[in-house]
Amino acid sequence: MRTPDPIARTITARLVALQAAQRLSAWSLIITFLGDAIGPRGGEVSAGSLQSLMQRLGIGHGAVRTAISRLSADGWIERSREGRNSFYRLSPGVAETVLSAERRIYAASSLLPAETPRCLVIAAAPLSDDTRQAVEAAGALQLTPQLLLAFAPATGLPSALRLPGATLADAPLLTPGAALRSQLSEARQATEINVLRKAYLPVRAALDRGSPAATGDAMALRCLMIHEWRRIALRVLAVPADLVPADDPEPETRALIAAIYALLLPASEAWLDANATTPSGPLPAADQRLARRFGAP
Template structure:
């Protein structure tokens, strides 16, 4: 089964696996619905099933705490980590993007921002908010009613036009489509192994599934139907994700029920009723 998990990771193009990135996926998928806090010992055991050494886990946790993603507190000699307020908000947005049965489909139209002066705004912050550079100092993203607001020091505009042409100019759509196709193939290849997995193996497969899908979904600009290329594979990838996730969920949850701890003891049962309940009309969150 370890070889199968490694092949799954390779097929999902998640190698090299970075411990801090896996931890982000674990907190978003497993910890956030169960109170948001996890004992470091539980996390270390879980990451060991994914070939992450304890030293790498500790280093990654220190980095995430230093960067403000996690907050640490000690109970006696044990360390416990929970999502910071900002990280929780980001994880909630990602959750609404990931745990769906169909791809988000915003209405046609674009939001544009102009930086004042050109280049003054933080490009990484704009990218995290879903914007791509159209020309120097001008950024655009697909319209979305509940998308995060743009950074300060910008003029915000709305625009309409040739959605498909603008999308092609702004985003590497062929690369994103190829990643979706690769994900569909990888999930088909790993599905037979899910039948023979024990609880920890099922959880390891589930984490790699979420981790691989998250990396694609957060690159996808989630275009309106008018802006998408023909035969856009996102809906098929979302169906593949939802099907395999649901197959792995009962067994993998049993490992968390029996083994995962926070400062108060066993983790509570998951509060994940929002997952796979696609809103109508669907809107995009970055």
């Protein structure tokens, strides 16, 4: 009896785990695929190409059609037809948002230089939910209901952190104690990143022993991995390197994801060459942003 390909087994195992955790959605996988694989290659792909990949990821035709209808109605994607064939691309506004997110997803590091200024922002009143979301998006860490730690000088804070009536204090000599280190660890998604690292260490080991048996498996695994990594990477707080706890798992995990991505890239791009089409034929060659991901030379 033929031994199942280790990459195929990995895909199945990750799909089962994500389904059990209710973290596998057709619409999210579609956005991941369009942003990660199709964005650097012209941005548009046929419905058949998308359906083929989603089927390998355990997403049936009906679920894909429902997701496409929802994404189109909500303005996430644009649909076009050429004869009997349909084609999809991210809408312009979403494409810009995805491109901005890529700078965090595919960055070589989430660490700021150790000399990055830091500032304490003391709000005049406890933050509302909307304000808290805005300051977190601006890269600040909420320490207490009215105290924020920002990684910028007091004179150069982003507009979202210039709260009315707030008191600002530069804190160049900030030395984190146990409580702050715990908050930093939580803000850097340490628990979830550890789970992801353990899940993908066997993938790296399998790839070190040989390439995937099928290019479709390479594309499926690449899409699945970025789907998982993106969800975490976009929530990781970027902090100065000297504030990162010694056991922070993010740098090692980012390096692991980058290494697997590089190993999957040739076979997954070969699958796109052979299977993905546009209204004018095969996908165009990838642009430079693909080559620069994860700080690749």
